Amino acid sequence: MRNLIALSACCLVIGTAGAADPVVPPSKSVPNIRPNLAAAAAADRANIEKEPTAAGGPKYVPPARKNPAASAAAQREEEARAEAELSEKIAQRLAEMRANQAARIASAEKARKQKAVKAAAAEVAAKAPPPRVYGTHWTYEGESGPANWSKINSDWAKCSSGSRQSPIDIRDGMKVDLEQIAFDYRPSGFNVTDNGHTVQVMVGPGNYLSVAGRTYELQQFHFHRPAEERVNGKGFEMVVHLVHKDPEGRLAVLALLLERGKPQATIQTVWNNLPLEKGDTAMPSIVLDPNDMLPQRRDYYTFMGSLTTPPCTEGVLWLVMKEPVQASPAQLALFSRLYPFNARPIQANSGRMIKESN
Ligand SMILES: [Zn+2]
Numbered sequence: 001m002r003n004l005i006a007l008s009a010c011c012l013v014i015g016t017a018g019a020a021d022p023v024v025p026p027s028k029s030v031p032n033i034r035p036n037l038a039a040a041a042a043a044d045r046a047n048i049e050k051e052p053t054a055a056g057g058p059k060y061v062p063p064a065r066k067n068p069a070a071s072a073a074a075q076r077e078e079e080a081r082a083e084a085e086l087s088e089k090i091a092q093r094l095a096e097m098r099a100n101q102a103a104r105i106a107s108a109e110k111a112r113k114q115k116a117v118k119a120a121a122a123e124v125a126a127k128a129p130p131p132r133v134y135g136t137h138w139t140y141e142g143e144s145g146p147a148n149w150s151k152i153n154s155d156w157a158k159c160s161s162g163s164r165q166s167p168i169d170i171r172d173g174m175k176v177d178l179e180q181i182a183f184d185y186r187p188s189g190f191n192v193t194d195n196g197h198t199v200q201v202m203v204g205p206g207n208y209l210s211v212a213g214r215t216y217e218l219q220q221f222h223f224h225r226p227a228e229e230r231v232n233g234k235g236f237e238m239v240v241h242l243v244h245k246d247p248e249g250r251l252a253v254l255a256l257l258l259e260r261g262k263p264q265a266t267i268q269t270v271w272n273n274l275p276l277e278k279g280d281t282a283m284p285s286i287v288l289d290p291n292d293m294l295p296q297r298r299d300y301y302t303f304m305g306s307l308t309t310p311p312c313t314e315g316v317l318w319l320v321m322k323e324p325v326q327a328s329p330a331q332l333a334l335f336s337r338l339y340p341f342n343a344r345p346i347q348a349n350s351g352r353m354i355k356e357s358n
Pocket residue numbers: 222223224241308
């Protein structure tokens with residue numbers, strides 16, 4: 001810009017001088033004109049001085065190239081040419097600068113547009129739900145194991161994102177006067193399914209437990225080896241989960257920890273009626289009484305958690321009986337032949353409240 005101002009100022013000086021007084025010697029920017037003019041004038045003077053003044057002498061004819069009028073014309077021509085050149089240069093420079101400026105503006109505008117497009121895309125991505133997947137095959141180990149459950153099916157997102165997941169290591173419980181769980185179990189028809197993840201026993205209607213003002217009906221019970229829950233870090237050989245549901249669909253799971261000891265009658269009834277193939281269901285014509293599995297002492301731990309299998313649904317009320325239930329080594333060994341390992345790893349406690357009977 002500084003150059004342009006200098007050029008313009010220069011042009012203005014030349015232009016003004018040329019218009020007001022064409023015979024005034026040009027500025028220093030056209031230095032070759034002035035010496036030529038001075039030399040021509042000196043030569044003219046010399047010629048005039050040599051010319052005899054007496055009448056009748058030879059007539060003076062000034063040389064065409066040394067004619068002052070011709071020199072002035074040449075000078076004007078030269079000035080005009082220089083001025084035109086300068087104007088052309090200024091015009092070129094201005095055009096370049098305008099082009100550069102336009103390019104800079106276009107580039108800035110392009111960058112701004114790209115930024116806006118990216119921001120819009122990010123906003124859409126943030127609002128859009130993650131791509132849906134619908135796998136159903138899951139396992140306790142390997143590629144389809146617990147660490148990847150949430151990736152197998154979009155409906156299983158809680159398995160990773162949840163903050164009230166089960167199982168947990170039960171510790172630091174608040175000892176309070178917990179009300180007794182009221183059991184209203186009775187001998188019931190049942191069937192036994194080997195569902196590929198565990199042995200599951202569906203129980204006929206009419207078995208209830210009531211706690212904290214709600215009554216839940218027993219739906220089914222199933223087994224894990226080893227026990228999924230821990231108590232102050234201590235593990236157990238197996239656990240029975242009895243899954244209950246209230247009329248609003250809320251779940252309550254009663255956990256019975258199994259330890260090595262004397263045979264357990266209800267478990268034996270289930271083992272006696274195992275289906276022969278995975279995926280099959282055995283439908284015996286006898287009954288079982290869930291009461292027979294309950295420990296004598298009814299103290300328990302309670303906290304909020306989730307299903308321990310996909311979809312890892314939260315909002316599940318957990319009731320873990322403090323006194324373990326005994327099962328014989330043979331009974332424990334039989335299940336281990338079907339399912340040597342079907343327990344989800346311990347999940348973060350995440351500061352949830354645990355209450356326990358005094
Ligand atoms: Zn379970």
